[in-house]
Amino acid sequence: MNGIHDMGGMHGFGPIETEKNEPVFYEEWEGRVLAMYKETPVRMPGIGRARIESLDPAFYLASSYYEKWLHAEIRGLLEAGTFTWDEFEAKLALYQAHPEADLPAPNPAQVEESQTAFADSAASGEESADITKPAFSVGNRVRAKNIHPAGHTRLPGYVRGKVGEVAALYRPQLFQDAEPLSDHDGLQPVYAVRFDGREIWGPAAEPNSSVMLDMWESYLALERRI
Amino acid sequence: MNTQKQLSDPALRTKALEALLIEKGLITSEAIDQVVAKYEQDIGPMRGAQVVAKAWTDSEYKKRLLKDGRAAVAELDFTDPHGAELAVVENTSQVHNMVVCTLCSCYPWAVLGLPPTWYKSFAYRARAVREPRGVLKEFGLEFPEDVEVRVWDSNSDIRYMVLPERPEGTESWDEERLAAVVTRDSMIGVAKPNVDG
Numbered sequence: 001m002n003g004i005h006d007m008g009g010m011h012g013f014g015p016i017e018t019e020k021n022e023p024v025f026y027e028e029w030e031g032r033v034l035a036m037y038k039e040t041p042v043r044m045p046g047i048g049r050a051r052i053e054s055l056d057p058a059f060y061l062a063s064s065y066y067e068k069w070l071h072a073e074i075r076g077l078l079e080a081g082t083f084t085w086d087e088f089e090a091k092l093a094l095y096q097a098h099p100e101a102d103l104p105a106p107n108p109a110q111v112e113e114s115q116t117a118f119a120d121s122a123a124s125g126e127e128s129a130d131i132t133k134p135a136f137s138v139g140n141r142v143r144a145k146n147i148h149p150a151g152h153t154r155l156p157g158y159v160r161g162k163v164g165e166v167a168a169l170y171r172p173q174l175f176q177d178a179e180p181l182s183d184h185d186g187l188q189p190v191y192a193v194r195f196d197g198r199e200i201w202g203p204a205a206e207p208n209s210s211v212m213l214d215m216w217e218s219y220l221a222l223e224r225r226i
Numbered sequence: 227m228n229t230q231k232q233l234s235d236p237a238l239r240t241k242a243l244e245a246l247l248i249e250k251g252l253i254t255s256e257a258i259d260q261v262v263a264k265y266e267q268d269i270g271p272m273r274g275a276q277v278v279a280k281a282w283t284d285s286e287y288k289k290r291l292l293k294d295g296r297a298a299v300a301e302l303d304f305t306d307p308h309g310a311e312l313a314v315v316e317n318t319s320q321v322h323n324m325v326v327c328t329l330c331s332c333y334p335w336a337v338l339g340l341p342p343t344w345y346k347s348f349a350y351r352a353r354a355v356r357e358p359r360g361v362l363k364e365f366g367l368e369f370p371e372d373v374e375v376r377v378w379d380s381n382s383d384i385r386y387m388v389l390p391e392r393p394e395g396t397e398s399w400d401e402e403r404l405a406a407v408v409t410r411d412s413m414i415g416v417a418k419p420n421v422d423g
Contacts, residue, residue, distance in 0.1 A: 170382075
């Protein structure tokens with residue numbers, strides 16, 4: 001989607017602010033958001049990144065990294081049916097009224113059962129290695145397709161329609177866009193493609209600069225020399 | 227444990243989420259504590275620094291690292307929590323590499339830990355691809371025009387790490403001493419190894 005997350009090339013964000021010796025987490029809840037995301041044995045439907053990308057643009061800009069993550073995590077678990085919105089609101093209301101209230105007692109036996117069931121379902125869900133032969137080779141000139149899908153895509157806006165050169169072939173990856181671009185939607189060859197700065201940014205490009213992008217095969221078309 | 231009365235909105239939401247996941251039998255707070263501690267203490271750029279120092283001193287290892295980063299760092303027991311591919315890109319006298327993720331904040335967790343805030347900032351994500359030299363200048367790095375500045379935008383599931391150039395005058399140093407000068411920022415590509423301390 002042409003969302004606010006697709007930031008490559010934007011103006012107006014000012015200088016890059018760095019901090020010496022910054023903590024891994026500024027606040028305790030940030031670490032817990034990350035850890036819950038990694039530890040919860042639930043398969044959320046769809047693609048996690050798409051949930052962050054489809055947050056309201058004003059919220060996206062105004063929130064921190066882990067705030068976005070937290071909202072997407074809650075949304076994903078709602079979509080997975082892990083709990084309902086009513087259940088979440090009730091819990092939130094409880095802690096709003098009594099921030100110091102304890103967390104519920106854990107149930108380690110049930111957690112172990114959930115983890116085992118999750119691991120089993122992951123093992124059975126592995127994709128078959130159905131992969132086409134790479135259509136391009138190193139040195140080929142290729143043009144990134146000019147697409148503007150409303151759903152998730154990994155093709156940044158700034159490179160669409162631009163011509164680059166295949167620099168390397170990577171291991172195949174699952175195509176992750178919401179909309180198919182070819183008949184072959186599963187595992188696809190992925191290439192490192194080098195785009196010259198001038199091709200992307202025109203006269204505004206800095207001297208001798210380039211951008212390397214990972215390109216699923218169906219993002220590309222062979223560019224024939226005239 | 228939680229004695230503070232003023233919890234922020236995200237802190238309250240996080241607590242509500244944790245409570246629900248505990249009630250549903252999906253997590254325990256102890257397991258969450260352990261993951262947090264792991265990221266705060268064990269997983270960080272000291273891993274990448276070891277990888278770089280080994281590559282500087284062992285040319286066969288360096289070959290393996292550049293060919294298949296994931297397999298080469300797994301030799302040191304560093305693995306990505308999501309099994310992500312790792313591509314290691316080498317700085318030379320002709321090419322300087324730097325890494326960004328314009329679409330989100332993809333970062334090589336297995337070797338560098340969690341990304342610093344500036345790497346996740348809108349300014350870095352927006353500017354690194356369009357004006358890498360301008361960005362590098364803010365970090366105190368400048369390159370002549372005959373050096374190509376190459377920016378890797380991590381838009382797929384491959385993660386990138388920069389292999390910096392070995393600083394001059396370190397020929398007699400051992401791996402441990404070398405690793406100490408390899409900074410996080412030098413492996414993102416916005417700094418050089420810090421030999422001056």
